[in-house]
Amino acid sequence: MLTADATPSTKPALHAIRGAFLDFLEDPYHVPESESVRYIPDGLLVLENGCIKALGDYAAMRTEYPEVPVTHHRDRLIVPGFIDAHIHFTQTEMIGAYGEQLLEWLNKYTFPTEAKFQDKDYARQIAAFFLDELLKNGTTTAVVLAAVFPQSVEAFFEEAQQRNLRMVAGKVMMDRHAPDYLTDTAETAYTDSRALIERWHGCDRLLYAITPRFAITSTPAQLRAAGKLLEEFPDVYLHTHLSENMAEVQFTMELFPDCTDYLNVYESFGLVRDRSIFAHGVQLSDSEFERLSRAGATIAFCPTSNLFLGSGLFNLRKAKSKEAPVRVGLATDVGGGTSFSMLRTASEAYKVTQLRGDRLSAFQTFYMMTLGGARSLLLDDKIGNFQVGKEADFVVMNLQSTPVLALRNPVAVPSDFQAMADAVFGTMILGDERAIAATYIAGQLTYKHPEA
Amino acid sequence: MLTADATPSTKPALHAIRGAFLDFLEDPYHVPESESVRYIPDGLLVLENGCIKALGDYAAMRTEYPEVPVTHHRDRLIVPGFIDAHIHFTQTEMIGAYGEQLLEWLNKYTFPTEAKFQDKDYARQIAAFFLDELLKNGTTTAVVLAAVFPQSVEAFFEEAQQRNLRMVAGKVMMDRHAPDYLTDTAETAYTDSRALIERWHGCDRLLYAITPRFAITSTPAQLRAAGKLLEEFPDVYLHTHLSENMAEVQFTMELFPDCTDYLNVYESFGLVRDRSIFAHGVQLSDSEFERLSRAGATIAFCPTSNLFLGSGLFNLRKAKSKEAPVRVGLATDVGGGTSFSMLRTASEAYKVTQLRGDRLSAFQTFYMMTLGGARSLLLDDKIGNFQVGKEADFVVMNLQSTPVLALRNPVAVPSDFQAMADAVFGTMILGDERAIAATYIAGQLTYKHPEA
Numbered sequence: 084m085l086t087a088d089a090t091p092s093t094k095p096a097l098h099a100i101r102g103a104f105l106d107f108l109e110d111p112y113h114v115p116e117s118e119s120v121r122y123i124p125d126g127l128l129v130l131e132n133g134c135i136k137a138l139g140d141y142a143a144m145r146t147e148y149p150e151v152p153v154t155h156h157r158d159r160l161i162v163p164g165f166i167d168a169h170i171h172f173t174q175t176e177m178i179g180a181y182g183e184q185l186l187e188w189l190n191k192y193t194f195p196t197e198a199k200f201q202d203k204d205y206a207r208q209i210a211a212f213f214l215d216e217l218l219k220n221g222t223t224t225a226v227v228l229a230a231v232f233p234q235s236v237e238a239f240f241e242e243a244q245q246r247n248l249r250m251v252a253g254k255v256m257m258d259r260h261a262p263d264y265l266t267d268t269a270e271t272a273y274t275d276s277r278a279l280i281e282r283w284h285g286c287d288r289l290l291y292a293i294t295p296r297f298a299i300t301s302t303p304a305q306l307r308a309a310g311k312l313l314e315e316f317p318d319v320y321l322h323t324h325l326s327e328n329m330a331e332v333q334f335t336m337e338l339f340p341d342c343t344d345y346l347n348v349y350e351s352f353g354l355v356r357d358r359s360i361f362a363h364g365v366q367l368s369d370s371e372f373e374r375l376s377r378a379g380a381t382i383a384f385c386p387t388s389n390l391f392l393g394s395g396l397f398n399l400r401k402a403k404s405k406e407a408p409v410r411v412g413l414a415t416d417v418g419g420g421t422s423f424s425m426l427r428t429a430s431e432a433y434k435v436t437q438l439r440g441d442r443l444s445a446f447q448t449f450y451m452m453t454l455g456g457a458r459s460l461l462l463d464d465k466i467g468n469f470q471v472g473k474e475a476d477f478v479v480m481n482l483q484s485t486p487v488l489a490l491r492n493p494v495a496v497p498s499d500f501q502a503m504a505d506a507v508f509g510t511m512i513l514g515d516e517r518a519i520a521a522t523y524i525a526g527q528l529t530y531k532h533p534e535a
Numbered sequence: 536m537l538t539a540d541a542t543p544s545t546k547p548a549l550h551a552i553r554g555a556f557l558d559f560l561e562d563p564y565h566v567p568e569s570e571s572v573r574y575i576p577d578g579l580l581v582l583e584n585g586c587i588k589a590l591g592d593y594a595a596m597r598t599e600y601p602e603v604p605v606t607h608h609r610d611r612l613i614v615p616g617f618i619d620a621h622i623h624f625t626q627t628e629m630i631g632a633y634g635e636q637l638l639e640w641l642n643k644y645t646f647p648t649e650a651k652f653q654d655k656d657y658a659r660q661i662a663a664f665f666l667d668e669l670l671k672n673g674t675t676t677a678v679v680l681a682a683v684f685p686q687s688v689e690a691f692f693e694e695a696q697q698r699n700l701r702m703v704a705g706k707v708m709m710d711r712h713a714p715d716y717l718t719d720t721a722e723t724a725y726t727d728s729r730a731l732i733e734r735w736h737g738c739d740r741l742l743y744a745i746t747p748r749f750a751i752t753s754t755p756a757q758l759r760a761a762g763k764l765l766e767e768f769p770d771v772y773l774h775t776h777l778s779e780n781m782a783e784v785q786f787t788m789e790l791f792p793d794c795t796d797y798l799n800v801y802e803s804f805g806l807v808r809d810r811s812i813f814a815h816g817v818q819l820s821d822s823e824f825e826r827l828s829r830a831g832a833t834i835a836f837c838p839t840s841n842l843f844l845g846s847g848l849f850n851l852r853k854a855k856s857k858e859a860p861v862r863v864g865l866a867t868d869v870g871g872g873t874s875f876s877m878l879r880t881a882s883e884a885y886k887v888t889q890l891r892g893d894r895l896s897a898f899q900t901f902y903m904m905t906l907g908g909a910r911s912l913l914l915d916d917k918i919g920n921f922q923v924g925k926e927a928d929f930v931v932m933n934l935q936s937t938p939v940l941a942l943r944n945p946v947a948v949p950s951d952f953q954a955m956a957d958a959v960f961g962t963m964i965l966g967d968e969r970a971i972a973a974t975y976i977a978g979q980l981t982y983k984h985p986e987a
Contacts, residue, residue: 393889
């Protein structure tokens with residue numbers, strides 16, 4: 084990205100990155116690791132115009148591209164950029180708020196904080212902080228809720244555009260059960276969202292999500308407006324919350340007594356389809372899982388949030404069943420979630436599955452954070468792994484980022500596959516943003532750890 | 536501590552620390568915070584010969600001690616040193632091992648790692664790393680399992696003694712259901728433990744714990760030997776595991792068919808008393824809780840471990856009941872636990888209570904980590920808070936240790952009590968070793984964060 088006062092770039096058309104590369108070609112939940120995981124202990128990734136031109140073993144690639152300038156990330160593991168399937172940029176400053184479960188937490192902490200985002204300058208300042216924090220954590224794409232104010236979305240997209248990021252975001256629609264200062268109407272939600280879609284959806288790398296907060300805070304008229312927008316703009320996302328907490332489910336069913344279950348509320352307004360992202364799904368019935376599978380919809384699994392708010396343990400095994408698989412993305416859900424780090428999030432995902440008596444390998448988790456996340460967003464033609472032609476968003480990981488991890492992982496990047504898998508697992512359990520040595524966006528170094 | 540080649544200290548007999556001080560006088564679970572928590576936004580702590588001589592408001596204390604040299608920790612919160620009630624130093628390098636629950640995890644990872652501790656040089660090297668890691672995390676006292684080899688205990692105590700630490704440790708007793716290379720006998724366990732007690736218990740600040748691993752790996756003869764040692768050395772600790780995982784409970788009951796429940800196994804050998812520390816207690820019955828309460832015994836609550844190994848959710852509310860309170864210490868349980876940080880451990884303790892529908896305030900947790908931990912070990916006459924006469928082990932905390940925490944906690948150390956409580960809670964949820972600016976042992980600066 085050129086800033087206004089920069090001199091014209093003299094960078095050659097091609098450049099390349101040398102290092103150990105790990106990515107996914109298929110889902111290691113369903114396809115054996117030997118076929119789903121690609122590991123190149125000494126590889127060369129050739130980049131052209133922000134996209135991937137080639138990837139292969141260093142020796143062979145060097146013969147093919149003898150002139151290309153190479154950046155060598157020695158002793159580092161390079162993986163596709165992480166995809167955070169659900170996060171609130173407006174809750175950045177209220178992360179880790181004490182003592183409540185979902186509905187009380189919204190009233191006590193969230194709504195007052197979100198009110199500040201009426202001020203666009205403030206929204207821009209937090210958006211900038213938020214995006215820098217994502218990059219520092221290796222997150223290159225996120226599905227983001229702004230506030231109810233259109234200017235909060237403007238601020239977010241402007242900052243994301245400046246950084247050339249592939250981001251999905253939308254204005255929260257909320258016309259009841261929230262303070263007056265934080266509500267829109269069915270009509271303004273429609274017109275404001277429509278204007279934002281026309282302005283931002285597909286602009287550079289930005290994508291729009293129609294974002295009713297959840298069924299409790301939208302009247303039927305507003306959910307109908309959301310459905311109308313989806314019909315008019317079929318390649319736009321739908322992003323909302325679903326079945327996080329028992330009190331929420333109960334209140335929803337009181338508000339929509341004609342619906343058979345929580346998902347059916349969204350179904351009845353035409354909101355459940357293959358670009359629909361539902362955060363949480365902790366309390367889903369078997370029938371709801373099956374209907375989400377048939378619709379091709381996505382669940383954003385938010386383990387740190389589900390534990391912090393005491394919502395419960397998401398049934399990942401059910402979602403990943405062979406019979407009725409549901410797309411799943413991993414998500415931090417800041418500020419209900421307690422970390423911007425997808426590694427810390429992955430660590431708690433592992434703990435949730437352990438508490439359920441299941442298992443979750445490092446590769447299954449990294450798949451969810453990369454190619455699986457991309458597939459959840461129907462963006463796997465653009466991001467998610469190192470396939471030729473894709474956009475070159477990637478992360479340079481340090482598997483020895485603390486003294487404890489350096490002791491546990493004595494070889495910086497093992498060439499042996501099983502040893503590498505173990506080192507990645509250790510970093511997933513113990514690591515955080517310190518394990519992110521660098522983040523590249525569209526082939527450009529955008530973040531570098533101070534000690535890297 | 537003077538090292539061999541140091542010049543004689545010219546430090547004056549008195550020195551003092553200025554800063555904001557937080558400690559506990561009572562348990563905030565049972566006594567209102569206004570009486571249990573002491574907060575001095577600008578205080579002076581006067582130290583003499585490694586102990587606390589006085590603590591009060593800076594202005595008043597300065598008049599009383601006009602000449603004392605003062606170290607000022609500006610914008611920092613000073614709290615008593617953290618007490619880790621259960622940790623394995625021999626599992627340092629195998630932290631975060633993949634995929635298993637308790638019994639398989641022991642066989643697959645733990646036993647092979649512990650075998651290395653037959654080599655005393657190796658044991659000393661890991662003990663040094665381990666203790667430095669504790670200090671970096673603000674942990675000044677821990678209850679530590681060594682390996683089955685007496686030399687692993689020697690190595691640990693030698694390193695702890697060099698650092699002048701108050702530590703509790705013991706040799707693991709294990710004479711069945713473990714590999715031959717890792718077992719002792721009832722007799723050698725007795726004679727080796729006895730020799731270690733005579734050598735180390737009460738030596739400087741070191742204390743001994745008789746440490747049968749758990750009922751599964753000790754024959755009745757060995758548990759009888761443990762009971763005999765306890766009779767002979769009544770001021771020594773008993774440290775073991777209790778009721779962590781369902782398969783473990785079931786196997787235990789098969790091995791001791793005459794016992795009414797798991798705790799009754801230990802009771803029947805005279806091992807349940809007021810210096811007995813039982814790690815986990817996740818699967819305890821109401822009767823076991825009541826008997827632990829009556830005996831004055833301690834449970835070490837190990838949330839990161841209980842989640843990582845999928846053991847379950849400890850019932851802290853039950854343990855803290857007014858009717859039958861059980862002493863509870865907070866513990867990392869490295870390497871089943873996933874962090875050396877008592878802050879990360881506290882964060883997961885909060886999540887466990889949230890999942891159970893309970894609450895846990897920052898003060899309740901910090902009490903468990905400090906005065907509560909000291910009471911669990913019957914060491915509250917020596918450590919746990921800033922009462923006059925106690926040993927001066929304390930931690931200087933930075934409540935703005937990351938950009939996210941600096942945004943969340945905009946005032947470095949709020950003088951307002953509620954604002955300070957909220958900032959402490961945020962650091963408990965989001966913080967880690969970076970929040971530890973410095974650690975003092977017996978009044979001496981022993982660890983300082985590189986950026987502090």
